[in-house]
Structures are given as C-alpha cells and as structure tokens.
Amino acid sequence: MIADNPQQKSHSKLLLEQVSKEYPISGGDRLLAVSDVSFDVIENEVCVLLGPSGCGKSTILHMMAGLNDPTAGRLTLDGREIHGPSRDRGMVFQGYTSFPWLTVEQNVEYGMRLNKVPPAERRQRVDFFIDRVNLTRFRKAYPKQLSGGMKQRVAIARMLANAPEISLMDEPFGALDAETRWHMQELLLDIIDDSQMTVVMVTHDIPEALFLADRIVFLSSHPGRIKEILTMDFKQGRRITNKEELIETPGYIEIEREILHMMREEASDEE
C-alpha cells in the first residue's frame, strides 16, 4: 500500500504570481476575495488548497481553470499565461455534472469528441478509464441511474480520458456521504499514483487534505491569502494509499492538530 512518490524532479507546472481577485458588490463597493497569492504547483504533485469558507480557494481554482480572470497578477501553465478555459486544465466540480442525456460511456467520450480524437483511440480510452473507475458494468447506464459516488467517478473518468496537463478538483467529494467519500479518496489516490497526474484540489475537509496531499496550501479568509504552505514531511516522500495506515503514521496527529488550530484561529478572527 506504499507507493513511491513520483515527485523526483521539482519542475513547477503551474505558477501563480501576486494573484488578486476583486468582485464588484452592491452599492459600488468591491469585495477583495483573493489578495496577493503566489505559489506554484509542482509537476506530478497533489496540491491541496485548504481553508475555512470564504478563503477564496474555489475562486483560485476557477482562475486556474480560466473560468474566472484575476484582477491583478498572473497565472501560467508551463510558462504560458492562462487566458480562458482549455483542455489543458481539466476540472471536476462539486455538483454532479454528468450530462443526463448521455450514457456513462458517452459522457466519458464527450471531451474527446469535442477535440476530434480519432474514434479508435476514443473507444480505447473510454474502455480504459471506465474500467479504471470501476464502472464497466454501468457503461450503458444514464446518470439518473447512478449513485452520487458513481456520478463523480464518471466526471473523473471524463476528465482523465481527455488527457489534461493538470487536474483541478473543486471539492469533488463534498456532496458524498462519509463512507463513499472515503472509498473515492482511496480510488483517486490510486489513480493519481499510477497515472502521474498533477492535481490541485480544493477541500475544507482536513482528513481528506492530509490523505491526498503532497503539499497543503492553507488559506486564511477575508481576504483570501496564503497563511502557510505545509509539506507532508510525516509521509517521508511516500504516498500512503490506505487510510488506517495513514492515521497510524507518526506525525499524522501532530499535523492534524496544527491544521485544526489554524482553522480555529481563522474562526476566532471572524468574530
């Protein structure tokens, strides 16, 4: 259950430089949602954005996807500035986005159709990724017939089949019950580990962050800015794909306590 961390060369994949985001609000005022955020996402790492609600973590992820433009600063992927959404940056959303009018396999195939991938390759990749998320039995089913966890597996397979450079996940398991979430986390970590993905994930669930992350960017709220970047030193450069083992690893409790403490500090600042 212990895999090598494929994080050998620390090539920075996605770079944020002094990124800020303001929103106009009623009365002509402007709300500063993200303030002067700079960090990088390293190739093949799982970078988790963690923080209390209102810390702008979802806004940052949307800017990475190109669904939202920064008010100041710049974001680059492999040195190219991000302007608008593109297939380089795949995204899984918290809400269920499997298209109800398409079957599971049509959903997984959808992105490749948009990008005019040849049919033979499409079929092959559909088969591979449907199998990878354990939905082979349900490939002809429509999303209405699937559970929440299955729908998110469709969304993950659809993104991966499209072969993005980086995978952005906005609380993908936020709407799932605790047991399903746990299974999904293990499955996702397995997939990340054997397909060398670069992932940025937003969550407010501390155990989820600790389980999946190679690095955690902790954000404080109002406005969203980086409070601390935590490396998962207790994992000693490995990925632990089994939850019980993770919790028993020395150092886990300490870092969980540290994060809980930061969360509480943020909450008391709110008062």
Next chain:
Amino acid sequence: MTAPVTTQAGQSVAVSKRRWFEFNKPITPASAIWLALSAWVAFFGLWEFAVLMEVTNAVLLPGPVTVLTSFVELFTEKNYLADIGMSLYRVLASFTLACLLAVPLGILMGTFRSVEAFFNPLVSAFRYLPAPSFIPLLLMWLGAGESQKLALLFLGVVWFLITLIMDYAKSLPADYINTALTLGGNRRQVLWTVVVPAMLPNVLIAMRQMLAVSWTYLVIAEIVAADSGIGAMMMRAKRFVHIDEIMAGIVTIGLLGLLFDILLRAAQRLLFPYLETKE
C-alpha cells in the same frame, strides 16, 4: 351523522390507522381511482339532478344525455369533423410558428446576457399587452381570413413561450457549461452539445404549458369572426338556441386539450427516456 356511524368510523381508525386527511401521505391507487370516478359521477349526477328538478328552463340547461346525443348528431349530420379539423389546423399552425421563433430566441436569451438585454425589455412589454386587444387591428390589416386568426393565436402565446424558455435556459446548471469549456469545447460546441440537449425536455414542458393557452385564443378568434371551427359552430348554435351543441363544443375543446396533454407526455417519455429512470 348519527352516533353509531361515528363509533364505527372510530373503530376502523383504531384498527388500520387510515384517515382521509393525512398530511403528505400517499393514498392507494384503488382509492385514487374511486375518488376520481366519484367526482365525475357527482358532477354528472348534480347536472342531471338540476335538469330533472327544473332549476332552470330545460332549453337553457340540457342534461348530459342530451349533450351526448347532440354530439353524435353534430358528427353525423353537421360535418363537425371539418370544424374540428379547422380548429386543429389553426392551433397547430400558429403554435408551430410561435415555437419556431420562441424556442431559438428563448434559448439564446437565457444563454447570453447580451441577447437578453436586447430583447427582454421588448418581450416583457409585449407580454402585458392582451392579445385580444389586437383583434380590431388584425381585422383591418389582415381581414377576417385565416391569417388574422393565426396572427391572434401567435400573439397570444409567443411572448409567454419566449419568457418561459428563457427562464428554463437561465436555470441550467452553470457547471454543465463550465465542464464542457474545461474539456476544450468552443462556444459553438457548448451551445449545440450542452445547452440545446439540456434544454430539449424543458422546451417540451414549456410547449405543454402554452398549448393550453393557445386553445383559449382559438375560441376567441373563432367567436369573433369565423365561419368554420369549433368556436364558429358554437356561435351558430347560439343563434338557434342549441345549448346542447354549445356544451358539446366546450366538451370537445376539453377533450382535445386532454388528448394533446397525453400525447405530449408520451412524447416526453419517448424522446427523453433518461429522465424517467429513477435510482
């Protein structure tokens, strides 16, 4: 109600815990059918009873049986089928025209804020103008022929249809569109492969809602100036005080409305099977 009955009811409640008035509790299919049937029986019963009691002049209030007889006479002796055909043609032709404009426009208005900002002030204003108020104008512009009737029916539904479809398009989950964009879709692809297929079931629902309104304007158009159609038949019947035929006309429109509702529901099930399957 007398005392023993109350006791009896009280006992049955104690045994089966079934009451007629329970908040949000389902009832058995059998009792649903019985309740629906008894409403109809009560309706016809009261109607026949009122006729038998001579509440009013028998000429002004014919009984259900008389209406049924005149129904048969209309078909066999008065070429009623041609009238029905004419009315159907008017409703379907005008409604098709309205849909041809409202479906694409409503979808575009609900999808692009700029299109909405351009058209919505106009559409909203027109929605408040009662279609029948255009009748004098339409009569002068188009005469008393078919185009005047089609125009009235068109005006009666088109603004509401546009607004309904726009609202449905606006309430599509934004993340459907965001998903397609992050998979590399361009705007044309997103419009045709996400917005349009996501909208189709809603378009059918909007059509079902507005088709009923179209029948209302049909009757207005045919009562004002027409020599064929269900409404025209009813006006002819009025001249000869054939109340039974007027009532038969009302029943016909009700039945046709019901028929179209059933047909559109069936189309919904047939065209969008993915909506029917529940977990």
